[in-house]
Amino acid sequence: MPLSDDAEPDLNAAPPRLRVLGCIDGSLYSPSVAQQAAWAAARLGLPVELLQVLGRRSLPTSAADDDADPARAKLSADLAALESERTRLLRDRGRLDLEEAQVHAEAGGAPDATLTLCEGDLLESLARRETETAMVVIGKRGVAADYARGHLGSNLERVARASTRPLLVASRSFRTPRRMAIAFDAGPSAQKALESAAQSSLFAGLVCDVLAVGPETLESRRRLEAAASRLRAAGRVATPMLLQGQADVAIAEFVASEGVDLLLMGAYSHSRLRTLMLGSTTAELIRSCHVPLVLYR
Structure with missing residues (x-):
């Protein structure tokens, strides 16, 4: 081409x-x-x-008149020639x-x-x-x-x-994804990641873990189960997982230990998964996870 x-x-x-x-x-x-x-x-x-x-x-410019200084004019010409060759x-x-x-x-x-x-x-x-x-x-x-x-x-x-x-x-090396995970906190960008996982042909046939981090409560379990149900309704195989600990550490350890090939998450959110350099959790997950990530805004 x-x-x-x-x-x-x-x-x-x-x-x-x-x-x-x-x-x-x-x-x-x-x-x-x-x-x-x-x-x-x-x-x-x-x-x-x-x-x-x-x-x-x-190139840096000078207020001096190169025409009045032959040495400076030659230097400018040499620099221009070097820059042209570098380009x-x-x-x-x-x-x-x-x-x-x-x-x-x-x-x-x-x-x-x-x-x-x-x-x-x-x-x-x-x-x-x-x-x-x-x-x-x-x-x-x-x-x-x-x-x-x-x-x-x-x-x-x-x-x-x-x-x-x-x-x-x-990631540094590529392997064909077979299992993915969604870092899910129910925020708008995480919901966007969930809908993409449900609808996009990019993720068809991939087994999916829906990950949340936090204490076990009726509300947290309800939101997690609802997310998994949305994926199942779209024909995906989905398992909800409620993890404990610091969000970036818990998710990275799950990805490594469970053989996850691809991680989806929002680039903005409003909870413990607040993001990017843009926020800490996404940046830490990009650093620590040795798999590709898909970020959504």
Whole structure:
């Protein structure tokens, strides 16, 4: 598939077909992003776009008159030449990153992924694609944090704050999900995750655990059973589980010990599962769970 550059949308064009958008950057997570985007696209019956955005970079400017200072003029010209060469090399590396990601997407069942390389800001590129994006896939860490255990990529936080689409946070390695869990606190975003689990073909056939954390009360048990019943009514196999302890620790331990392959949760809520960097529990779960997470707003 040939590479394309980013472009402003044609407002007179026909409505675009939805796609799964995988954001790569050449990090250790890029192969997994491509594979998980391909898996999601295959189950949703959608195409894949793999996107790499090279950040903008500008040379410092000076108020001095270069024409009056030959040494300064030569230095400015040399810097401009170096920056031009750096930009060329970054684009060459970006093309290689995308072509390598395409191989992983093809292995995951997406032979016709669109490859896009552009310069600018990632959030701006995502915003231009919002109307044609069904799901965004991004790695837990970026190239600058590949080996920083316990740290999350800055782009992940920015995208999680800004994206209105479900966000699949890719783990370091990919395995085909067979069992999923929902971190459920009955808040609006958790309800959105529950409805997606019930209705989306992405989750068809996956066994589901509905997880809540807190004391055993009639109300907490009622809400948990109602959530599981909603999934069963949609044909899902669902088991309610009320866990004890600190929310992020209890959920992460359940995911690891019970062989959960995929965790769904809201990116905002109003209880012990208050979220993201954006709140603590989601950030801790992304750090501690070695499985993909799907975040909903």
